[in-house]
Amino acid sequence: MNERPTLSELTALATVYRLRSFRKGADELEISPSTLSHIIRDLETRLGARLFNRTTRSVSPTEAGERLVARVSPLLLELDTALREVNEAKDQPRGLLRLTASDTVAMMLVETVIPVFLDKYPEMSVDLVAEAAFVDIVAEGFDAGFRLGEAVPLDMIAIHVGGPSRMLAVASPAYLHDRKIPETPDDLARYNCIRSRTPAGRNYRWEFERDGHSQSVEVKGPLTLNRTEHMLGAALSGMGIAFVPETMAAPYLDSGLLRSLLEEWCPPYPGIYLYYPGRRLLPAGLRAFIDVLKASDLGRAAKRQVAGKLGE
Template structure:
């Protein structure tokens, strides 16, 4: 197997991750035909088919999955060794691009970014906050930040910030005027501030108590797509909002809002920094992950 090149193995890892030659070619900055030629040569030398190809899609064969299982950790370890040799920790340079939810970006700005910039002043941090979940590899990001439940299954996830819960909140004046909901089903008779997801669908409010789980398409004439705006609307007495607790916490502490249905809103796994498991992990990202882990432990 001495004639199998490391370059061809990396090409296979890229094509397998993207499930297509064109996306892999775009990510690597090479032609589609060169990737196809490399894969055919690799399959010929190994004597097995690694990919099933059709005119519309690419799928990894069983032999290909077995190779990936062993190959990805080896590629990551090799990248770590090369980075350790070529860069001292105090000499990190480059740009780190991270796509995050608004809440995730807010947490990073408060707990991670100041320490990271002080420790690595030559690394430029490009932090993009947006509501819509994107393909971080296709869009050219080094990492993403989302709630654990939204992280793609083929990514490596680094939890941080602890668990989080969604809470139902309303202004005291609203409760005085319209009454206190005792169970989630009581919300069906209330004015709720509904949420529009980036996909265009309305978010169904999710509740849990023991083994009971509910997902309600609550009623309401006001629909928003931003957690901060929903909190402001609830403070103005426009209805009941359902948001991640950190967004509502300042208003709760000030008494501008009250918690509702607390025994129906348990905490769940919170934010994760995630990145592709097939690709070279650049030294700035590895350094950022270390600072994130430090901030989580404190």
């Protein structure tokens, strides 16, 4: 080989490999797909080896491409870390912060934390992806994620950022009119329940607990939805009983538009955590976001919960 690949070429190589797409790679690198294709073709010519197999529908790395990316990726990561260290010296955080969270948490962040963060740090921008399924934040290029404590990988740094929460069974007064109120989870078999599916496509089982006794119920009903706000809308319309986070149902419970059911079977759980890779330098934007988060209602709720436990 007469000439070493440039940093731009190696970045293009790693981007196409990660996204398995020239179009998506071009969008991320902010160049045209034809330019990106030309960069990779030039690199392949100089290396004397094909790096990607291309069809009209897919892009996949060859064995040579796999080997090269395996060697190059750690070097690019080290370079990114070095550049981040330089950026850390700047007084004002700037750039893009990529976050992932469930629909419920994403809505809470949009209503509380993110407006304060963007107002305080105008040179920052936020890309928040609401995703029900668990996401590998390193592989998908996120700076941090939000999940329940038991869902956070052990190799991540986790920060408790919310007070206790719980799932509640709720229904409208109109639906409950002339119907006997359920007293146990087994009673739900007599009602239309608004079902949901797990990210894997299975019906979500409603989980209850009382006096140390846990019960998992696969409810029945003619309607299945995959977003909490749609489940709430269906319950408000009198279509049946929904099982939703109390935080999202609270305004409708307070106004009387919904009634809670089986509350004694719905104990609280610890709440949510922000987590991020422990092996990477903490970006200035993420550090600033964590500070805003801790000062928010979510952060104060977590502190109150910890203080309450210490006082027990």
